[in-house]
Amino acid sequence: MEATRFAKRLLFFLPLLGAAAAINPYSGASAWLGPGAAFFAVATYARLGALALGRRGRDEALLALECLPFLAYGAACLGAAEPAGLALFLLSSLALWAFLLSLEDLLAPKAIGFSLVLADAAAFALAAAALDRLPPAATVGGGAACLALSRYAAARRRP
Amino acid sequence: MRTGASPAAARLAAPRMAASRLAAFLLAALALAALAGAQEPANARGSSAPPQGAFQAAAAAPRAAPIAIQGSPGLRASGGPFLPYRFSRIAAEAEAGFLGPFRVFGLGWDGGERLLFEAQAGAYSGVVEAVFHLDEETRALRVEADSPAGPLRLELDLAAEERRTGGADQGERSRRERMRALLPPPALTPRSVPLERLTLSEATADEAGRAAAANFSPPRPVAALALLAAFALLAAFAEAGAFRRRAARGEAARVEAARGGTARGKAGIGLVCAASLAAALGAYALLPRRALLFSAALPAAARGSAYSGSLELSRESGRGFQALRYGDPGRGLELVRIVTPGWSSVPLSLVASDKDDCRFSEPPLVVFREGAYALRSGSPLSGWVLHGSD
Numbered sequence: 001m002e003a004t005r006f007a008k009r010l011l012f013f014l015p016l017l018g019a020a021a022a023i024n025p026y027s028g029a030s031a032w033l034g035p036g037a038a039f040f041a042v043a044t045y046a047r048l049g050a051l052a053l054g055r056r057g058r059d060e061a062l063l064a065l066e067c068l069p070f071l072a073y074g075a076a077c078l079g080a081a082e083p084a085g086l087a088l089f090l091l092s093s094l095a096l097w098a099f100l101l102s103l104e105d106l107l108a109p110k111a112i113g114f115s116l117v118l119a120d121a122a123a124f125a126l127a128a129a130a131l132d133r134l135p136p137a138a139t140v141g142g143g144a145a146c147l148a149l150s151r152y153a154a155a156r157r158r159p
Numbered sequence: 160m161r162t163g164a165s166p167a168a169a170r171l172a173a174p175r176m177a178a179s180r181l182a183a184f185l186l187a188a189l190a191l192a193a194l195a196g197a198q199e200p201a202n203a204r205g206s207s208a209p210p211q212g213a214f215q216a217a218a219a220a221p222r223a224a225p226i227a228i229q230g231s232p233g234l235r236a237s238g239g240p241f242l243p244y245r246f247s248r249i250a251a252e253a254e255a256g257f258l259g260p261f262r263v264f265g266l267g268w269d270g271g272e273r274l275l276f277e278a279q280a281g282a283y284s285g286v287v288e289a290v291f292h293l294d295e296e297t298r299a300l301r302v303e304a305d306s307p308a309g310p311l312r313l314e315l316d317l318a319a320e321e322r323r324t325g326g327a328d329q330g331e332r333s334r335r336e337r338m339r340a341l342l343p344p345p346a347l348t349p350r351s352v353p354l355e356r357l358t359l360s361e362a363t364a365d366e367a368g369r370a371a372a373a374n375f376s377p378p379r380p381v382a383a384l385a386l387l388a389a390f391a392l393l394a395a396f397a398e399a400g401a402f403r404r405r406a407a408r409g410e411a412a413r414v415e416a417a418r419g420g421t422a423r424g425k426a427g428i429g430l431v432c433a434a435s436l437a438a439a440l441g442a443y444a445l446l447p448r449r450a451l452l453f454s455a456a457l458p459a460a461a462r463g464s465a466y467s468g469s470l471e472l473s474r475e476s477g478r479g480f481q482a483l484r485y486g487d488p489g490r491g492l493e494l495v496r497i498v499t500p501g502w503s504s505v506p507l508s509l510v511a512s513d514k515d516d517c518r519f520s521e522p523p524l525v526v527f528r529e530g531a532y533a534l535r536s537g538s539p540l541s542g543w544v545l546h547g548s549d
Contacts, residue, residue, distance in 0.1 A: 002399045002402055002403050003399070005395075005398050005399045005402045006395045006396065006398065006399040007395075008398075009391075009394060009395040009398040009399075010391065010392070010395040013391035013394065013395070014391075016387075016391075017384070017387060017388055017391060020383075020384060020387055021384055024377070024379060024380050025380065025446060025447060025448060025500035025501070026377035026378075026447075026451065026498045026500060026539070028498070028537070028538035028539045030500070030501075030537060030538075031537035031538035032538075058428075062428065062431050065431055065432060065435050066394050066431060066435055068435040068436065068438075068439050069386075069387055069390050069435060069438035069439040069441075069442050070387060071439070072439035072440075072442055072443050073383060073387060073439075073442045073443070073446065076442075076443050076446050076501075077446070077500075079501070081448055081500060081501020081502060081503075082501065082502060083443075086443060090439070
């Protein structure tokens, strides 16, 4: 069983490693794609991975957190090359990501399935567009405020 | 009643007073320095704003027959002649001074527009000199700038200007014809490691360019990828180890740990956060971010015969860039490829001068950075530079 767990987790990371090997700072991909594309790809893949590995709630959030290095690498290759810009992008991404996971937990705590992944992917695409188009202060602040509100609602709902 | 300090006390107090006076003096000096710094122009404090002096110092001698252009009220400019396949200059002057972004756009025949020059004008710069590259696709120029009095704008119709001056003469037409024939080679998959010595025996510039471009290989981010792979392995080992420990402690412990309710569970979450953050920082730190300039000066271009000969690879590094060049740079016909990840850029002086004819795969963006003009491009930029055409 241990070996199966090890293999499953390694298989989960392999596509991310492959994608990281395919892009690099000199590929010129940043001319067509922004760092938001890295967020969309990593977040959607992590959601799919959570579905495949049967993760929900805190476990899903931890799985998402383990994808952070790949997100940082992708964002740096796709335009967020300055340290401050990358830090703000990662903060914004984490805030929006946590908000969307929290919202999902709030609205559909028991739901699981591919249709939910599709809905999440659409939400991630919107978040990615916001990350590429809005100023970082707005995405960090907005994401954090939305996250706080959703956690507050979850706390109120809890018996 | 105490009327004064004793001599012993006065002796003890003297060094303290001296120290406090020294401290007061230092504080006053610091305050003065801060005040002086606040009154200094933003340029002098090392901002990215290009000061007028720096622009003038970087500028070459003005070209013959400059064209005077009147823009929105309070803005005038002069420059030119604006020839395709050349780097041109335009000096803009604002009565209220420039402050903030200064941009030159090229408007194409197809209706599209390209950013050709960008700089941050410092505190009330009076004159800004922009350098940009023109090709035959550019129909008009537009200058956009900010000033304390409001936004400024200027447009120049290059086609109308050329008609007004009687059009291109025979020499200019043949120069354009020659440059039109030089198509930058496409970005093919390069070798993993460039050759130290490149031997060419090609009949045309196109073939020689393809042979040389096969060696324009940017480095792979091996260290960053290795770190990500190590992180993936570590995460997989940690997952297997955590499963073994949970199995040993029983189902109740597993559920409790998953909720993060126990100290062990919380420590595990903290460990995942720390490891992910460290791996993200490490991957970023190991990622190469320098601009790259590849070039190959074709050996026999000046003689007009076949491009045959042996070219040695030389490496040159500067602040934020690395140049890998075959042959003797700055002579004859030279193939260049520029890759500028992030905000990095390659000094313009390493690529071309005012007198060189250049044809790029797309119009490059010229920026003013650290007192000099530099080239930047979102995607890898290829081009031919025909040196010393004048």
